[in-house]
Amino acid sequence: MIKAMVLETPIGPLALLEHDGALIGGGFTADPGELHVRLHPSLRALELTATGDLGDLSKAHLAYFDGDLTALDTVPVHQPGSPRRERLLAALRAVRPGETVTYGELAARAGLERAARAAGQACAQNLVAPVVPCHRVLPAAGGKGLKRFGGYYYGPERKEWLLSHEATTR
Template sequence: MIDAQILPTPIGPLSLLAREGVIVAAGFTPDPSQMFVRLSPQLQALGLDVVEDLGAPAEAVRAYLAGDLDALDEVPVEQPGSPTRRRLHQALREVKAGTTVSYAELAERAGMPRTAARAAGSACAQNLIAPFVPCHRVLPSTGGFGGYYYGVPVKEWLLEHEAS
């Protein structure tokens, strides 16, 4: 079974989906089924159950929102992807709160050439575990905020929260 919890945040509800304590999806939506349908068919076959408390992952979100910006770093996550995408997601997790990188820098941190910025952008677009895999910390080298699956205002809020 995939367990889900919906947490209130200053920027709207955050749905967390976990399997045996490991986050498999998270996103700024009041409806966990919107995240559930993005999971692999194998995980979807387990079913979805909304629970009152996921325990440690929910506590980490509360701590992050209260100012412990490293709290999400210790929560185990797992999402599908090629070895390249997994390297990029791991490199994302290593971008510290309060800092940002460009897509080219993210590719370089993942051991890929800077020319792999497009692959880095794709990894961010396909990220199922925001903000635990903090794709909001990646900005275009041309300036601005770029896109964000949950909307630029959410990305801006997360970056402002982490900068304070």
């Protein structure tokens, strides 16, 4: 069984999915089902059940949005994938609040030189936002306006907010 709840945050609803004490889904949506259908097939087969609270997982997210930028560091996560993808997501989780990296830098941190595209794919497939902080990855080319933030599944405005929150809360 997968337990699901929706947490209200300063940038909109955040759906959280938990299984066996680990966060398996987190995303800025009011519909946990949107995350459920994107899960790894081994998890997607499990029933989704709504709950009002996920205990420590909920508290950690609330603390993060209240300014404790390290509150998400101890949240257990589970995202099944290839060893390469798991290495990239582990390297991504090690990017500290207030810090940003490029896709190439993320690949290098994972020991996968010249795998910037794979780093981009791992970010695109990340289902545990903001705990696995794909919002901290920026394109090397930069850009103007919101384009300087690059892609983010939940929109560049949310990515900008998260980066600003982490920069000003430090």
